[in-house]
Amino acid sequence: MLEIEMKDIKKTFTVNSARALKGVNLCISPGLIHGLLGENAAGKSTLMKILCGVHHKDSGAVMINGKEAVFNTPREALDKGIGMVYQHFRLIDELTVYENIVLGNETKPLAPFRKRAEIARVKRLLDNFKLNIPINRRTGSLSVGQKQLVEIIRMLYKQVKILILDEPTAVLSEFERIKLFESLHYLKEKGIGIIFITHKLNEATAICDDITVLKNGRNAYFTTKKTFNHRQLSLHMMGSGIPSYSKPQTPITHQEQVLKIESLSMKKRGYHILRNIDLIINSHEITGIAALAGNGQLQLLEATFGTQKNYSGEINYLGRNIRHLSTKQLRERGMNYIPEDRLFHGSALGAGLYENIVADTVFSSPYSGFMLLKNEVIKKRATQLVERYSVHTKDITLPIGMLSGGNIQKAIIARETTPPPTLLLINEPTRGLDSRSIIDTYNLLETLKQEGTALVIASSDVDELFRISDRMLVMFEGRIVYETKRTNGKWGPNQIKTIVKEHMAGIFEAHDRYYLRTGNKYEA
Amino acid sequence: MKPKRILMHRFLIIGFSILTGIVIILLTSSNPEEAISAFFLTPFSGSYFFGNMLAASIPLIFTGLAASVAFRAGLFNLGIEGQVYFGALTGTITARHLPEMAKFPAILITMISAASAGTLLTAFSAFLKIRWGVTELISTLLIGYSMIHITDFFLEDVFLDQDLGLIGTEKIQESLLFEKVLPPSGLSTAVFLAFGFIIALYILQEKGNFGLKVRFYAENPIFSRYIGLNCNRIALLTMILSGALAGLAGIVDILGVQERMIRGFSSQYGWNGIAVALISKNNPLWIIPAAFLFAFLEAGAASGSIFADLTPEISRIIQGVIFYLVTAYGLIDFLKERRRNGNALS
Numbered sequence: 048m049l050e051i052e053m054k055d056i057k058k059t060f061t062v063n064s065a066r067a068l069k070g071v072n073l074c075i076s077p078g079l080i081h082g083l084l085g086e087n088a089a090g091k092s093t094l095m096k097i098l099c100g101v102h103h104k105d106s107g108a109v110m111i112n113g114k115e116a117v118f119n120t121p122r123e124a125l126d127k128g129i130g131m132v133y134q135h136f137r138l139i140d141e142l143t144v145y146e147n148i149v150l151g152n153e154t155k156p157l158a159p160f161r162k163r164a165e166i167a168r169v170k171r172l173l174d175n176f177k178l179n180i181p182i183n184r185r186t187g188s189l190s191v192g193q194k195q196l197v198e199i200i201r202m203l204y205k206q207v208k209i210l211i212l213d214e215p216t217a218v219l220s221e222f223e224r225i226k227l228f229e230s231l232h233y234l235k236e237k238g239i240g241i242i243f244i245t246h247k248l249n250e251a252t253a254i255c256d257d258i259t260v261l262k263n264g265r266n267a268y269f270t271t272k273k274t275f276n277h278r279q280l281s282l283h284m285m286g287s288g289i290p291s292y293s294k295p296q297t298p299i300t301h302q303e304q305v306l307k308i309e310s311l312s313m314k315k316r317g318y319h320i321l322r323n324i325d326l327i328i329n330s331h332e333i334t335g336i337a338a339l340a341g342n343g344q345l346q347l348l349e350a351t352f353g354t355q356k357n358y359s360g361e362i363n364y365l366g367r368n369i370r371h372l373s374t375k376q377l378r379e380r381g382m383n384y385i386p387e388d389r390l391f392h393g394s395a396l397g398a399g400l401y402e403n404i405v406a407d408t409v410f411s412s413p414y415s416g417f418m419l420l421k422n423e424v425i426k427k428r429a430t431q432l433v434e435r436y437s438v439h440t441k442d443i444t445l446p447i448g449m450l451s452g453g454n455i456q457k458a459i460i461a462r463e464t465t466p467p468p469t470l471l472l473i474n475e476p477t478r479g480l481d482s483r484s485i486i487d488t489y490n491l492l493e494t495l496k497q498e499g500t501a502l503v504i505a506s507s508d509v510d511e512l513f514r515i516s517d518r519m520l521v522m523f524e525g526r527i528v529y530e531t532k533r534t535n536g537k538w539g540p541n542q543i544k545t546i547v548k549e550h551m552a553g554i555f556e557a558h559d560r561y562y563l564r565t566g567n568k569y570e571a
Numbered sequence: 572m573k574p575k576r577i578l579m580h581r582f583l584i585i586g587f588s589i590l591t592g593i594v595i596i597l598l599t600s601s602n603p604e605e606a607i608s609a610f611f612l613t614p615f616s617g618s619y620f621f622g623n624m625l626a627a628s629i630p631l632i633f634t635g636l637a638a639s640v641a642f643r644a645g646l647f648n649l650g651i652e653g654q655v656y657f658g659a660l661t662g663t664i665t666a667r668h669l670p671e672m673a674k675f676p677a678i679l680i681t682m683i684s685a686a687s688a689g690t691l692l693t694a695f696s697a698f699l700k701i702r703w704g705v706t707e708l709i710s711t712l713l714i715g716y717s718m719i720h721i722t723d724f725f726l727e728d729v730f731l732d733q734d735l736g737l738i739g740t741e742k743i744q745e746s747l748l749f750e751k752v753l754p755p756s757g758l759s760t761a762v763f764l765a766f767g768f769i770i771a772l773y774i775l776q777e778k779g780n781f782g783l784k785v786r787f788y789a790e791n792p793i794f795s796r797y798i799g800l801n802c803n804r805i806a807l808l809t810m811i812l813s814g815a816l817a818g819l820a821g822i823v824d825i826l827g828v829q830e831r832m833i834r835g836f837s838s839q840y841g842w843n844g845i846a847v848a849l850i851s852k853n854n855p856l857w858i859i860p861a862a863f864l865f866a867f868l869e870a871g872a873a874s875g876s877i878f879a880d881l882t883p884e885i886s887r888i889i890q891g892v893i894f895y896l897v898t899a900y901g902l903i904d905f906l907k908e909r910r911r912n913g914n915a916l917s
Contacts, residue, residue, distance in 0.1 A: 354796060375799030384797070392797060395790035402783060406798045410780050418780050 622756020650715020
């Protein structure tokens with residue numbers, strides 16, 4: 048049992064002299080789930096990284112059961128029983144589940160009998176979580192939700208008493224989320240203290256016992272289960288003027304066909320990733336693609352963007368077959384793409400923010416001439432974009448990797464939406480953004496639509512798609528299994544959300560049951 | 572870290588490593604005073620020694636550039652030694668067979684032929700990488716090694732000057748050689764050429780489109796493809812440039828100092844060039860002092876064994892210690908940066 052108290056923690060980063068924490072207090076008790084809420088860059092991640100030894104505090108104290116403790120490395124914190132599950136998992140895909148779980152603890156050469164005991168222990172842990180996977184399965188083949196549970200089990204294996212979860216639900220589907228919450232309840236009963244970082248209010252109030260709200264590196268609010276109040280919480284998170292979004296009801300009179308996809312199929316290692324997709328995308332329209340991670344939406348977008356060419360079928364963009372067009376040529380013809388993975392796909396982390404934010408156009412006029420870059424012009428443009436899209440940074444020349452995740456996402460959105468593209472492909476547009484930035488993004492996307500951009504937005508967040516799109520497709524295992532659209536600005540029947548969610552999960556009409564049971568052996 | 576502090580650190584570490592060298596001399600020499608002065612001071616005494624030291628740093632500047640160009644793109648060229656050697660032979664043979672013509676175009680043709688010889692090797696490695704995913708680290712290394720032997724074969728069997736006591740080609744026409752600027756030393760006008768290349772590469776890499784493209788590519792190839800860059804082309808151009816610089820390193824040394832292709836003339840230019848690139852953190856401007864440091868250590872080792880009782884082995888050890896300390900420092904920088912970036916990620 049660990050009782051942890053963090054007192055008046057202060058932290059200033061030397062690199063950008065940003066005052067991340069200006070004196071924060073936090074109490075964590077065993078057997079309780081403590082929610083840590085705040086907008087992007089409020090200091091949640093920094094505080095937790097101090098607690099688990101990644102960053103070092105400037106002043107303040109961390110008390111464990113009343114005694115002061117100092118952690119210089121994550122290892123020391125782990126030895127004291129404090130472990131963190133990061134947003135980006137730290138598992139090694141090539142190793143088995145068992146190897147990943149014991150990794151870092153295999154200090155003693157394992158005698159066979161000892162190893163058997165260890166295996167039994169790992170199996171017991173897996174069973175406790177009702178995680179039905181063989182321990183010698185390669186970790187890379189697990190689903191995101193399973194990987195997350197493996198991360199948690201890894202921490203438990205190391206006898207963690209305080210478990211920190213950094214936005215654990217951001218990557219999960221609804222079903223996986225429910226499963227995670229069940230697991231957390233189980234951990235709670237076993238007396239483990241949990242810190243749950245999030246900026247989703249309804250999740251926090253659903254599962255947490257205490258909630259601390261951080262704002263601008265300070266404690267803004269504290270509340271316990273009895274007094275949870277959404278309004279109060281969001282008020283303290285975002286200050287006055289809670290933003291809200293309602294889609295404007297301007298009728299669109301004129302539409303042009305921008306993209307036409309005909310019987311698009313893709314196969315990888317004998318596995319069907321896309322099956323016979325026919326799709327038409329028009330200007331002045333937001334088309335939502337509702338799909339859980341890994342159902343082919345990524346490949347559909349990448350094939351359209353010219354980064355994957357191993358497909359059969361035809362993709363026509365502005366009346367031209369794109370098979371022999373490069374990504375560069377597609378970009379020149381007004382196609383842009385906001386990928387799901389902002390860190391490793393959407394940005395070059397070590398390059399400056401100003402270079403990243405104009406990266407797609409930087410090699411052409413007016414940013415470059417006679418093979419040389421015009422740094423003044425680039426910086427001026429970057430400053431404009433940073434202001435317009437409210438990317439928070441002190442210095443635009445800092446490596447973009449130093450910014451918080453939300454700010455990186457904003458910079459990518461800024462790059463891909465200026466100048467307004469003809470076709471904008473988006474995968475998970477608001478992942479990791481706080482509510483204010485989400486509303487800003489929705490407004491931006493709607494404005495683009497009004498100006499004539501055709502938008503394709505893939506998301507696993509159905510509520511989001513219902514709020515912003517004009518037309519919705521559901522993808523499941525590489526096929527489009529459902530389609531619906533707004534009429535007079537309204538979605539169809541009341542139960543439409545349930546229907547869409549069922550289709551996303553593969554629960555549809557009876558004649559498809561066979562297909563569900565046998566997986567991809569089924570041929571339509 | 573601020574640039575000023577980096578500079579201070581660097582001088583500190585060089586000072587410390589030279590101090591270590593002195594300690595080794597104190598421990599091993601019977602007349603330490605003489606040995607220290609022979610090792611550390613003789614290279615600066617008089618225009619002959621000083622000029623020769625500068626002359627020795629010129630090929631290192633070129634090979635240092637060759638290595639850093641590849642490193643900047645996150646690619647490896649470990650065959651520089653072979654490219655230097657092969658480039659030198661190709662250039663020499665071209666020069667020997669040129670018809671009568673004005674000096675400037677003749678030198679230009681000679682240099683282009685040497686550069687293309689180096690390019691040929693690296694472009695092949697780049698092709699293997701692009702076409703079949705062969706790691707350029709291995710292919711450049713293997714091709715580089717075998718080219719040394721192939722070059723030796725041609726040198727010994729085909730282009731050998733029978734009247735020469737050494738294994739080498741016939742002397743290149745006097746009219747093609749670089750003029751000496753600090754006689755009687757070997758320092759030639761090639762030194763200006765080296766500075767010219769440094770400035771050109773500085774502009775290309777720090778101010779040019781190509782530099783930023785390479786940086787994007789090195790940072791994240793997936794991202795580069797996504798913003799519309801042609802990654803294969805970047806890799807190919809980088810390797811071509813790296814090979815060309817390596818080829819030039821060879822021919823510049825021939826035209827400036829050796830005057831003919833001699834077997835084994837390249838005393839580890841390729842490998843030391845990699846170390847030079849590492850110390851300079853791939854910054855063209857830092858390559859000058861880094862190459863100079865290396866040339867100084869070479870000169871010191873030589874004069875230490877000629878004018879004092881430092882055996883070549885002891886000289887090598889001192890050289891090695893200094894080298895380790897300096898590159899280890901470069902390594903620390905590298906690791907620090909890694910860690911910082913790593914933290915920023917999470």
